Each structure stands twice: as C-alpha cells, then as structure tokens.
Amino acid sequence: MMMYKINVDRLPELYAKMAESRALYLPIEKNDQVEFHPWNADACVRLDKLNTAKSAKDLFFPQTENLMKFKMQGKNISIEENRDPVEPFVLFGVRACDVRSFDVLDKVFLADPVDTFYQSRRENGVVISMACHEPEETCFCHAFGIDAADPAGDISCWMVEGTLYWKPLTEKGQALTETVSALMEQAGDQDQAKVEESQKALHAVMEKLPLYDLDLTGFDGDHLLEKFNSEKWAKLSEACLGCGSCTFVCPTCQCYDIRDYDNGHGVQRYRCWDSCMYSDFTMMAHGTPRKTQLEKFRQRFMHKLVYFPSNNDGMYSCVGCGRCLTKCPISMNIVKVIKALGGENHA
Amino acid sequence: MTELIKAKVSELLANQTADRVLGWKKGEFFYDETPAVFQAEELDDLVYDGFSAPNLSKYLIKESKKEGKVIALLKPCDTYSFNQLIMEHRINRDNVYVVGVPCRGNLDINKIREKGIKGIQSIKEQGDELIIETIYGTKTLPREEVILDRCLCCKGSQHMVADEVIESGEPAWEAKADRFEMVTKLENMTSDERFAFWRGELSKCIRCNACRNVCPACSCLQCVFDDPASKVQAKSNADDFEENMFHIIRAFHVAGRCTDCGECSRVCPQGIPLHLLNRKFIKDIDTFYGEYQAGADIEAKGPLTEFNKDDVEPSIVKERGGK
Numbered sequence: 001m002m003m004y005k006i007n008v009d010r011l012p013e014l015y016a017k018m019a020e021s022r023a024l025y026l027p028i029e030k031n032d033q034v035e036f037h038p039w040n041a042d043a044c045v046r047l048d049k050l051n052t053a054k055s056a057k058d059l060f061f062p063q064t065e066n067l068m069k070f071k072m073q074g075k076n077i078s079i080e081e082n083r084d085p086v087e088p089f090v091l092f093g094v095r096a097c098d099v100r101s102f103d104v105l106d107k108v109f110l111a112d113p114v115d116t117f118y119q120s121r122r123e124n125g126v127v128i129s130m131a132c133h134e135p136e137e138t139c140f141c142h143a144f145g146i147d148a149a150d151p152a153g154d155i156s157c158w159m160v161e162g163t164l165y166w167k168p169l170t171e172k173g174q175a176l177t178e179t180v181s182a183l184m185e186q187a188g189d190q191d192q193a194k195v196e197e198s199q200k201a202l203h204a205v206m207e208k209l210p211l212y213d214l215d216l217t218g219f220d221g222d223h224l225l226e227k228f229n230s231e232k233w234a235k236l237s238e239a240c241l242g243c244g245s246c247t248f249v250c251p252t253c254q255c256y257d258i259r260d261y262d263n264g265h266g267v268q269r270y271r272c273w274d275s276c277m278y279s280d281f282t283m284m285a286h287g288t289p290r291k292t293q294l295e296k297f298r299q300r301f302m303h304k305l306v307y308f309p310s311n312n313d314g315m316y317s318c319v320g321c322g323r324c325l326t327k328c329p330i331s332m333n334i335v336k337v338i339k340a341l342g343g344e345n346h347a
Numbered sequence: 348m349t350e351l352i353k354a355k356v357s358e359l360l361a362n363q364t365a366d367r368v369l370g371w372k373k374g375e376f377f378y379d380e381t382p383a384v385f386q387a388e389e390l391d392d393l394v395y396d397g398f399s400a401p402n403l404s405k406y407l408i409k410e411s412k413k414e415g416k417v418i419a420l421l422k423p424c425d426t427y428s429f430n431q432l433i434m435e436h437r438i439n440r441d442n443v444y445v446v447g448v449p450c451r452g453n454l455d456i457n458k459i460r461e462k463g464i465k466g467i468q469s470i471k472e473q474g475d476e477l478i479i480e481t482i483y484g485t486k487t488l489p490r491e492e493v494i495l496d497r498c499l500c501c502k503g504s505q506h507m508v509a510d511e512v513i514e515s516g517e518p519a520w521e522a523k524a525d526r527f528e529m530v531t532k533l534e535n536m537t538s539d540e541r542f543a544f545w546r547g548e549l550s551k552c553i554r555c556n557a558c559r560n561v562c563p564a565c566s567c568l569q570c571v572f573d574d575p576a577s578k579v580q581a582k583s584n585a586d587d588f589e590e591n592m593f594h595i596i597r598a599f600h601v602a603g604r605c606t607d608c609g610e611c612s613r614v615c616p617q618g619i620p621l622h623l624l625n626r627k628f629i630k631d632i633d634t635f636y637g638e639y640q641a642g643a644d645i646e647a648k649g650p651l652t653e654f655n656k657d658d659v660e661p662s663i664v665k666e667r668g669g670k
C-alpha cells in the first residue's frame with residue numbers, strides 16, 4: 001500500500017478531519033498526565049510522549065463496563081442487556097509494544113467463546129501506530145521480538161524531521177486513509193529512504209538500551225514446575241504491597257471480575273478489571289486459592305512468562321513496555337523476576 | 348553513606364544485637380530500590396542514597412511479629428510513622444532495633460524525567476549535583492531541582508525514635524517550602540473552583556490502591572473497601588462519586604494519625620497530590636486543637652481521640668462555612 005506524508009504543522013487539520021466521522025483518541029496531556037483521551041481542538045496532544053501512563057487497553061477493555069440489568073417487580077425478574085454503546089473510533093499514536101498487546105488480548109477475548117464486548121470495540125477501532133523515537137532504559141520490547149521502528153497496526157506512522165509519514169497496512173487502515181488522503185501528499189522513494197534511515201538510527205539506539213538483550217531462557221511450559229517451585233519467589237515477593245498498580249497500568253493484564261450492584265430495586269451487573277495481587281482475586285465459597293502474597297505475586301509472573309506462552313504457541317503476555325518498572329511503589333517488577341529466574345540464573 | 352551503614356549493621360549483627368536488617372536493596376538501574384530484609388551475608392546488596400525513598404516502618408508490623416530482632420533503617424520522617432504504629436500497638440517494639448539514618452532529601456525520578464532526561468544508564472550524587480549518564484549523553488542537574496515534593500517540606504533532620512543514629516557529618520537538609528501553602532490556596536478558592544481542582548486530579552485515579560497499601564496509617568487487616576458487604580468495589584471507580592468518596596473517606600480515616608510522610612503521593616502512578624487532603628486535616632487539627640504532629644511523641648494524646656471541654660463544637664462547620 002502507498003505511503004503518505006504530512007507536515008507536522010498540519011496535524012491539527014488531520015485530527016479534525018478524522019474526528020468529523022468518529023471519535024479520535026490520542027496521547028493527550030491533562031493535569032500533568034498523558035493518556036489516550038478523546039481529541040478536541042483545545043487538547044494538548046503529546047505525540048512525543050513515549051508511553052502513556054495507562055496503556056491503551058481501556059479502549060477495548062474498559063476498567064468498568066455494564067453487562068446487564070435485573071429488575072425486580074413482585075415475583076418477576078426482568079433481564080435487560082444494557083451494554084455501553086460502541087461507536088467507530090480511531091486510536092492514534094500507539095507504540096509498537098502496545099500494538100502487540102492487542103494481539104495478546106485478542107488471544108484471550110477472541111478465542112472461543114468470543115467476548116462480544118471486546119470484539120465489537122476491536123471491530124470499531126482503527127489503530128494507528130507510531131514508531132518510537134527516544135526509547136527509555138525501561139523499554140525491552142526487543143526481548144519479545146517487537147520492532148519499535150516498525151510498529152504494526154492498521155496504519156503505521158513515523159515522525160521524521162517535522163514530517164509525519166503514514167502507511168496503511170490493512171484494509172481498515174486503507175479505508176480510513178482514503179477519507180484523509182486529500183490532506184496528505186504521496187510519499188516518494190526519497191521519503192521511503194528517510195523513513196528507513198530513521199529506522200536504522202532507532203535500531204542503533206535500541207541496541208544500547210540496558211535491557212535490549214534481556215534473556216528469557218527458561219521461561220516456557222517445559223520448565224513450569226521448576227519455575228513454580230523456585231525458592232526465589234519468597235525474596236522477590238517479600239516487599240510487594242499487593243496494590244494493583246502493576247496490573248492496572250499493564251497493557252496485557254486481562255483479568256476481570258463480574259459484580260452485581262444492588263440498587264435496592266434491581267441489580268446492575270458489571271465487570272471491572274481485577275488484579276491477581278488483590279486479596280479477593282478468584283474468591284470462591286471456600287476462600288481464595290492463593291492465600292499469601294507470595295502466591296499472588298508468583299501468579300502474575302507465571303501467567304505472563306510461563307502459562308500464557310505454553311498455551312499460546314510461545315507468545316509471552318508481556319510486551320516490554322516498561323510501565324510496571326516505572327510505576328511499582330517498591331520497584332519490584334517483571335525484569336527483576338526474569339533476571340532472577342531466567343537467563344544465566346536458569347538452572 | 349552506604350559503607351558507613353553497612354559497617355554499622357555488620358557490627359550490630361556480629362555482636363548479636365539483632366539477627367537481620369530491614370533496608371533498601373540495589374535495583375536494576377540506579378533509582379529502583381526495593382525494601383528488603385538482609386541476613387549478614389547478603390549485605391552486599393544493601394544501599395542507601397537519595398533513592399532510598401520507601402518508608403520502611405509499615406513493614407515492621409509483619410517483621411516485628413517474627414522471632415528474633417530486626418534492625419530497621421529509618422530516615423527522620425520514617426520515625427514518625429514508626430512511632431505512630433507503636434502508639435497503635437501495631438509494632439512490637441521489643442523486636443526492633445532502630446538505626447536512624449541521616450537524610451539529604453529524596454530524589455524524584457519523575458522530576459528527573461520531566462527534565463527531558465531519558466535512557467538513564469547511571470546516576471551519581473556528587474555534592475549538590477547529580478551526574479546522569481544516559482544513552483543520549485551525560486547530563487548534570489542540581490540536586491535541589493529534583494527533590495521529591497514531600498522533602499521540600501521536610502519535618503526536620505531529627506529522628507523521633509532511634510536506638511542509635513548514624514551521623515553523616517554533612518549539613519542537615521532543611522525544608523524549602525511552606526507545607527500549607529497549597530492548602531491555603533485551595534481554601535481560598537470558591538467551592539466550584541475547588542471542586543474542579545479535585546475532580547481534575549481524582550478523575551485520573553485508576554483505583555490501583557497503591558496509596559492505601561503503602562500508607563503506614565492504613566494498617567487495617569481488612570480495609571472496608573475490600574469488604575464485599577460494603578457494596579463498593581475497591582478496584583474500580585464505577586462513577587465520579589465513588590472515585591471522590593474513596594479518597595475522602597480514606598483521608599478522614601487517617602486524620603490525626605497521618606504523619607504526612609508523603610508516601611501516598613510518592614507512589615501514585617497517576618501523580619495525584621493526595622497529601623493535600625491529609626494536610627488540610629492537619630491544618631484544621633492544628634487550628635482547632637493546637638499544633639499536633641502525629642508520631643512526634645508517643646506519650647501525646649491524639650487530638651481526635653481526646654476530649655476536652657474547650658474543644659470546638661460541631662457548629663464550627665457552619666460558622667466557617669465553605670466559600
């Protein structure tokens with residue numbers, strides 16, 4: 001498919017055009033925090049921000065959503081599906097790691113039985129990714145075979161010297177491109193060369209990142225019990241507060257809880273994100289199967305690094321975005337776990 | 348400093364004053380230290396510098412219930428939380444040997460990043476400067492520009508409790524800002540402005556509960572928000588009302604016990620200035636019941652748990668009103 005280009009100064013026009021027909025979500029700064037918010041003409045767009053504080057998963061898998069309503073009238077109960085309406089939207093400026101996270105979520109929510117709530121958002125959303133520019137020391141996407149210079153999605157973008165390059169990758173991406181192509185110019189061979197050069201430059205930077213070569217040896221289904229029974233979990237989990245920061249900022253954490261809210265004359269059933277770090281996670285009549293923080297902590301990492309890949313052809317459910325590295329109150333994170341139990345420490 | 352501390356704790360372990368140490372463990376990078384318990388042979392990984400921010404007092408609830416005695420490394424502000432937990436009978440004092448460590452003010456990695464510093468390879472504290480090596484080149488920053496907010500309103504370099512204090516010989520860190528400045532600003536807003544300020548901040552909350560779980564005053568065995576019978580969901584903000592109420596109720600619950608250690612704001616992944624809620628209560632308590640610093644003195648009577656005849660009447664709410 002053809003590549004296009006547009007000068008950065010004209011981006012607001014591009015945003016306005018896209019926003020005419022659907023909601024447009026971009027990294028937008030509000031109260032000192034950059035998140036994917038709906039765009040409007042006054043928004044402070046921060047395409048330069050490497051990663052948003054929260055991931056983009058909210059757009060497909062919101063933190064809280066309504067499922068159905070039960071109404072009691074005398075001895076009758078009526079059931080009404082009241083899912084939140086989903087409209088077409090564009091998600092612009094997603095990094096390569098977060099784009100991969102959607103593949104991870106797809107494995108969970110689009111596998112049989114399909115989660116129609118997630119599915120309808122996936123179908124309605126067009127993902128425009130953005131190649132990275134100045135990666136952080138906390139980035140380790142490369143360990144999972146993700147190329148930050150060549151992000152996937154429906155459309156990929158590169159920002160090079162004041163010009164945004166735009167390349168549709170899917171039919172959905174092509175369809176959106178057609179609605180805005182009048183604003184852009186077609187890119188030529190020279191442009192192609194410029195993009196390739198910027199990719200090379202990014203690769204050179206990536207190689208210098210301290211976690212570039214993070215070694216995942218030993219994290220697979222074959223070493224499940226050995227990893228599970230490792231004595232090292234005790235030390236690793238010792239200071240964990242059991243808060244849910246790591247799980248809530250993570251683009252791939254996918255667990256949810258289904259709850260009923262009794263409003264006195266009926267019940268609203270909704271689902272909300274859950275965290276394996278929480279005391280009531282998978283609570284059953286007899287209690288919770290993981291009573292100690294060690295077991296809860298271990299679950300998070302075993303799921304991402306062992307259970308998930310062994311059930312999904314080797315695909316890890318971590319994409320190396322580094323959010324849990326910067327947000328954990330006590331700086332315990334997946335990299336420390338990988339280094340303690342994998343690579344050269346994998347016995 | 349790390350070496351001084353290591354020498355001291357090695358000596359204390361060797362002469363059997365205690366059998367383990369609660370301190371900070373070196374991270375993967377140069378700012379990501381983790382609280383940890385060390386045995387004598389593990390001291391290599393112990394570190395103490397500007398990034399030793401986590402307040403270790405709360406860990407002593409669990410640690411002091413174990414057998415033996417633990418050395419706790421506490422910064423001056425951490426000792427207030429320690430005392431408060433002693434007053435609340437949460438820590439077994441007999442099982443803790445408190446070693447006070449001097450503090451030059453903690454460093455804020457987020458402020459360093461806000462200065463446009465990325466791809467950090469190493470950070471060195473050299474006098475009043477930070478030398479930061481990054482994959483994009485070396486940068487130098489004055490230490491004072493990237494001090495953690497809470498430390499700008501430092502309560503002082505004195506340890507409120509300690510079995511022993513390590514002296515650094517360096518000049519003591521001092522407060523640079525008025526602790527109630529922002530509270531006063533908020534008080535002077537109209538209620539609409541104030542509401543807009545707090546909605547702006549609290550709407551960022553993802554309800555991860557880091558603020559609650561890190562808080563030394565939040566030591567309930569089961570938080571009311573985790574009780575299914577409470578009907579609220581600790582893990583989701585179903586609506587604005589719940590979002591606001593969680594924080595307001597929490598602030599009420601720690602009022603009079605909050606030492607203003609600043610951990611809530613430090614750990615919030617969304618950068619919400621939660622300490623302002625607590626400081627508002629502290630300011631009001633100071634005004635109504637006389638100056639009181641929680642955790643300064645374990646003999647002191649809590650202003651909200653003591654009744655005096657000249658205490659303000661509930662009607663004060665109406666008299667002062669809201670603007």
Ligand code: SF4
Pocket residue numbers: 239240241242243244245246247277327328329330331332333
């Ligand atoms: S690992 Fe860190 S962020 Fe995750 S629950 Fe434990 S303390 Fe919280």
Ligand code: SF4
Pocket residue numbers: 246249250251252253304317318319320321322323324325334
């Ligand atoms: S585990 Fe951490 S690094 Fe991996 S995807 Fe989740 S937040 Fe990102």
Ligand code: SF4
Pocket residue numbers: 050051095096097098132135136139140141142146147148319320321322
């Ligand atoms: S982890 Fe990789 S893709 Fe994600 S922000 Fe960092 S460099 Fe970019």
Ligand code: SF4
Pocket residue numbers: 551552553554555556557558559614615616617618619621
């Ligand atoms: S730490 Fe911040 S985001 Fe998490 S619950 Fe507290 S205020 Fe909300």
